[in-house]
Ligand SMILES: Nc1ncnc2c1ncn2[C@@H]1O[C@H](COP(=O)(O)OP(=O)(O)OP(=O)(O)O)[C@@H](O)[C@H]1O
């Protein structure tokens with residue numbers, strides 16, 4: 150069974166149809182990349198999967214391990230193992246990164262019937278994860294994303310992902326805003342999580358990321374549909390030729 | 401989904417005010433109403449000396465001249481209170497002299513247990529001494545012995561009147577005179593009990609002193625009176641926690657707290673106020689009209705107020721500092737949360753009289769539902785207060801679009817060398833923030849609690865550890881059901 154199955158998904162925002170019949174199956178252990186021009190609905194797809202309010206699903210299904218994701222609230226989906234690394238991480242003044250991480254981790258642990266993480270254990274865990282991502286440990290004492298540079302925000306997203314160990318990780322342009330070194334570190338973070346029972350949906354504009362996180366499948370999203378699918382070579386082709394041919398074809 | 405929502409709502413209703421139980425014990429009660437006879441009744445019940453009765457009567461006669469002079473300047477709406485409809489004295493019936501906790505009515509101890517203050521255990525667990533006020537009489541005082549050895553007086557107010565009349569006479573009304581304001585005057589006439597604290601010269605009180613107030617009897621007003629004196633070079637941290645059972649009627653609570661800090665002394669006064677707020681439609685709940693004031697009478701003295709106000713239907717409260725001594729410091733840290741139909745008009749007054757006096761005000765107002773939350777603060781700098789400094793920061797957080805937040809700062813500066821700074825912000829919990837938290841697995845309620853606790857962090861950090869933990873939970877509980 151596919152880990153995530155998207156069947157003929159149609160969704161609209163503010164009465165405007167954005168997703169117009171997306172079908173996609175992510176087998177466990179695979180990495181799928183989605184590329185596509187600005188404004189074609191990549192973030193919309195992520196948000197619909199994650200359960201953000203304000204989107205109307207007019208047709209289709211999303212199944213996680215065969216379960217109907219669309220019937221769950223956003224937090225239920227998260228606890229079921231869906232993680233979204235935001236294209237624009239949200240600032241939460243006053244809430245330390247550490248308090249946020251701990252609350253999130255404990256919400257997950259409770260859902261799994263585990264006890265809450267104790268303070269020492271938590272600090273040890275976070276210390277190891279921040280070090281692996283080349284983040285200064287002191288960052289977790291700062292308010293979440295407040296005053297973080299663009300790259301720092303993206304790293305903090307990956308930090309959360311490595312801590313929460315989701316079943317499905319959606320990375321929405323996690324590479325944009327990262328310098329070359331950060332790109333490597335973040336990619337290593339993602340690669341270290343690659344596992345037979347986990348799947349990734351990686352949204353990016355740059356083929357370069359896919360040199361580090363090598364995808365099993367690449368899809369082109371244009372005008373709210375999957376206009377083409379292929380292997381890693383598709384990304385290389387897109388880099389060279391752009392999206393013109395898919396836009397014409399889909400229009 | 402719908403089913404889990406309903407269950408969650410039902411559980412919430414049950415848990416919402418988890419302190420809403422009533423202890424069933426016989427009460428010794430004054431007849432309904434207020435007149436000189438009642439004042440004499442209260443005074444006689446307490447076997448008070450003549451001077452105490454005289455003071456009460458003086459206050460009462462003055463109060464009579466204040467008819468229809470309830471303060472009307474606060475942004476609060478409530479029906480006129482019928483002061484004749486209350487009992488002004490209610491005491492649990494039991495043998496008067498208690499030598500140990502074993503003699504305390506087990507039902508009372510049970511009540512404290514539900515409140516989370518098991519006195520018996522607390523005697524063993526080091527750290528907190530509790531003077532518990534049950535309705536009007538202090539029924540049990542722990543840690544007395546150890547404190548006594550250090551020369552600390554920590555006693556029910558009524559006991560201090562007997563045992564330390566010279567101290568009570570000297571300081572009672574010296575910060576909040578009986579004629580101060582309508583409610584303080586009423587309190588001066590009818591106060592039934594409260595705490596008295598004296599910290600001797602040079603002593604750093606090694607434990608937090610704590611009082612739990614609780615209103616139990618139906619239609620009783622609670623009028624405690626607290627007086628804390630920190631003698632030269634001493635330090636004390638005092639904790640006050642409040643809960644009251646759930647009732648449909650409104651109950652009046654008009655307390656007075658006076659603090660006196662002499663040379664180089666420091667008083668830290670922390671409150672977590674969790675009186676019954678009324679139901680979602682605004683029925684019932686405590687009317688909390690409290691006068692709290694501290695005098696930094698000596699040089700280099702310091703008074704720090706921290707309050708976390710989550711309960712009460714109405715909160716009218718302005719813990720203040722009179723900075724008389726040169727170099728004295730006043731600080732006010734406040735979190736006021738109003739949900740549903742709650743109304744809070746709260747803030748502080750910093751009165752700078754001495755030279756180099758400094759004050760700091762950090763106020764965090766959180767408003768949800770149909771609630772109204774007003775910060776009202778006065779910074780007054782007198783002509784002699786050379787180089788006085790004030791820093792004020794007022795932040796408001798709105799949850800939803802049907803609540804209100806208001807900031808009313810008054811600054812009166814009569815000294816050209818003084819400096820005052822005022823910052824104010826108003827923000828809202830955004831959909832983006834909520835979604836972000838929920839995407840990480842937190843429930844809506846957890847998310848709100850986390851965000852609000854972050855918003856209040858600067859203030860909560862000033863609370864003693866064990867109180868801070870309780871306050872954090874309370875912040876979450878009091879906002880349950882406030883979002884979607
Ligand atoms: N709340 C909204 N109201 C109106 N239109 C919206 C709203 N949210 C998204 N859209 C529109 O939906 C379309 C798809 O947006 P989306 O963010 O999914 O694009 P994207 O593929 O992620 O683009 P990018 O590569 O720039 O991140 C855009 O035209 C966008 O303006």
Ligand SMILES: [Mg+2]
Nearest residue numbers: 191192193236
């Ligand atoms: Mg996008």
